[in-house]
Amino acid sequence: MLYPLKVKLIHEDALLPYQANEGDAGFDVYAIENKMIPAGESALIRTGLQVELPEGTEAQIRPRSGLALRHAVTVLNSPGTIDEGYRGEVKIILINHGKNEFIVEKHMRIAQMVVAPVLRVKLEQTDILSDSARGEGGFGSSGK
Numbered sequence: 001m002l003y004p005l006k007v008k009l010i011h012e013d014a015l016l017p018y019q020a021n022e023g024d025a026g027f028d029v030y031a032i033e034n035k036m037i038p039a040g041e042s043a044l045i046r047t048g049l050q051v052e053l054p055e056g057t058e059a060q061i062r063p064r065s066g067l068a069l070r071h072a073v074t075v076l077n078s079p080g081t082i083d084e085g086y087r088g089e090v091k092i093i094l095i096n097h098g099k100n101e102f103i104v105e106k107h108m109r110i111a112q113m114v115v116a117p118v119l120r121v122k123l124e125q126t127d128i129l130s131d132s133a134r135g136e137g138g139f140g141s142s143g144k
């Protein structure tokens with residue numbers, strides 16, 4: 001079953017997110033502006049999109065591996081979180097880890113959006129947590 005992902009284009013240059021192949025996890029999102037990101041710096045990039053997600057989901061904003069590999073450009077807050085109830089413009093925080101400036105061009109696919117289920121939970125404060133095999137071990141406790 002396909003859940004509806006409603007998308008509203010709020011800028012004349014906005015393009016619908018692009019799914020390269022049916023079944024791909026992510027829809028690529030396009031920049032609607034040209035922006036230069038100096039080496040080592042980050043920038044907030046407009047997409048011209050507003051979305052209405054299926055109930056009980058979020059959208060994750062993830063990097064595109066091609067941009068990361070070729071230019072060391074990634075999503076600073078990856079995975080960015082688009083909350084189900086958010087109706088503002090989806091924006092992408094790109095960081096340029098490369099040695100050269102990176103030019104974002106209008107209609108460049110700069111990141112991908114993955115819709116994922118969110119488990120609804122009720123916070124319960126307690127003084128007692130169940131025992132487990134791992135216990136408090138972490139941060140390399142299991143060895144190399």
Ligand SMILES: O=c1ccn([C@H]2C[C@H](O)[C@@H](COP(=O)(O)OP(=O)(O)OP(=O)(O)O)O2)c(=O)[nH]1
Nearest residue numbers: 061077080081082083084086089090091092093
């Ligand atoms: O990469 C991102 C991350 C977030 N958002 C939007 C959608 C999200 O629902 C909202 C809030 O994001 P988040 O919870 O990550 O930011 P916050 O710093 O906690 O802000 P807030 O106090 O508004 O929740 O900002 C984006 O457009 N792009």
Ligand SMILES: [Mg+2]
Nearest residue numbers: 081082083086
């Ligand atoms: Mg928040």
